[in-house]
Amino acid sequence: MAVFGRFKAGKSSFLNHLLVRPVLPVGVVPVTSVVTDICYAPQEFAEVIFPQQDKVEKIPLSEIHAYISESENPENRRGVKAVCVFLPEMAPCRQLRLVDTPGLESILAHNAEASLAWSPNTDLALVAIGVDPPLTQQDVSLIERLRRLTPNVSVLLTNMDLLGAAEQQEVLDFVTSQLRTKFPEGLRVFPYSVKPGYEEFRQTFKAEHLAKSLAQFEKEDSAAISRKLYTLLSSAAGYLNWRATPPK
Amino acid sequence: MIGLENQNKKAISVAAEVIREYHLTDLQPLLHAIGVNYVDNT
Numbered sequence: 001m002a003v004f005g006r007f008k009a010g011k012s013s014f015l016n017h018l019l020v021r022p023v024l025p026v027g028v029v030p031v032t033s034v035v036t037d038i039c040y041a042p043q044e045f046a047e048v049i050f051p052q053q054d055k056v057e058k059i060p061l062s063e064i065h066a067y068i069s070e071s072e073n074p075e076n077r078r079g080v081k082a083v084c085v086f087l088p089e090m091a092p093c094r095q096l097r098l099v100d101t102p103g104l105e106s107i108l109a110h111n112a113e114a115s116l117a118w119s120p121n122t123d124l125a126l127v128a129i130g131v132d133p134p135l136t137q138q139d140v141s142l143i144e145r146l147r148r149l150t151p152n153v154s155v156l157l158t159n160m161d162l163l164g165a166a167e168q169q170e171v172l173d174f175v176t177s178q179l180r181t182k183f184p185e186g187l188r189v190f191p192y193s194v195k196p197g198y199e200e201f202r203q204t205f206k207a208e209h210l211a212k213s214l215a216q217f218e219k220e221d222s223a224a225i226s227r228k229l230y231t232l233l234s235s236a237a238g239y240l241n242w243r244a245t246p247p248k
Numbered sequence: 249m250i251g252l253e254n255q256n257k258k259a260i261s262v263a264a265e266v267i268r269e270y271h272l273t274d275l276q277p278l279l280h281a282i283g284v285n286y287v288d289n290t
């Protein structure tokens with residue numbers, strides 16, 4: 001399950017909250033600069049993957065900041081392809097990989113490039129959208145893009161704690177109805193907040209999204225592959241069609 | 249690959265050929281994403 005979205009939407013904070021552990025660096029300025037994979041292992045450690053023949057360096061978990069944060073690895077100067085974090089906490093969902101991606105739309109274009117370059121690998125996509133502003137054209141384009149890669153795209157409406165109860169409902173209704181007009185097949189929207197007092201959002205997300213996806217893992221997986229295959233074949237066919245000049 | 253039929257495998261190789269022949273680099277990551285599973289599960 002990969003989390004995508006605008007910078008500062010709260011992607012890394014959400015994954016930390018889900019893991020009940022501050023694994024990923026978060027902050028008020030663009031932070032995540034490298035795609036980070038989180039999966040199960042009985043002991044915690046991390047691996048830094050470099051593009052050269054997939055060179056891998058094993059590091060302690062406490063050192064990942066030096067590779068995945070914009071402040072310590074600006075513009076990804078260390079040339080990291082990805083970082084994999086292995087955690088015992090992932091035991092209940094060991095088939096799953098959680099993936100944090102660098103934010104889109106910030107002044108740091110390389111972050112968006114890294115996210116989008118990785119995106120074809122996604123099977124279960126989650127688009128993080130903050131409540132303010134709720135849903136932009138760019139969010140919709142991102143959803144369209146991801147839906148060419150997998151049918152399983154959902155929305156995480158973050159920072160719900162910034163609103164009062166009535167406003168929360170208003171924003172949720174607005175986002176849900178806007179998305180319904182753009183995507184009539186439906187798209188699930190999960191409200192979220194990492195602040196104390198909003199643990200029910202995490203429970204609902206786990207029960208309604210994670211548990212359900214895990215229960216039909218193979219079905220979801222093959223649906224994602226079929227979707228990618230369709231996109232690949234229709235793009236290749238489209239290109240051939242465009243090239244084929246009709247005879248005079 | 250799970251559930252991938254023979255005609256799909258054929259179609260993937262044709263798509264791979266088109267991508268290579270015409271240098272459609274934009275499509276390469278997608279091919280790779282499918283190709284990895286394709287190798288893993290057959």
Ligand SMILES: Nc1nc2c(ncn2[C@@H]2O[C@H](COP(=O)(O)OP(=O)(O)OP(=O)(O)O)[C@@H](O)[C@H]2O)c(=O)[nH]1
Nearest residue numbers: 008009010011012013026027030031032103193194
């Ligand atoms: N009030 C509130 N603030 C939040 C919430 N989630 C995240 N934040 C804050 O929002 C800011 C951005 O959080 P990050 O998790 O770094 O956001 P990101 O989407 O990972 O950002 P990039 O990695 O730069 O793309 C931080 O200051 C967080 O403390 C939330 O649910 N409520």
Ligand SMILES: [Mg+2]
Nearest residue numbers: 011012031032
């Ligand atoms: Mg982040």
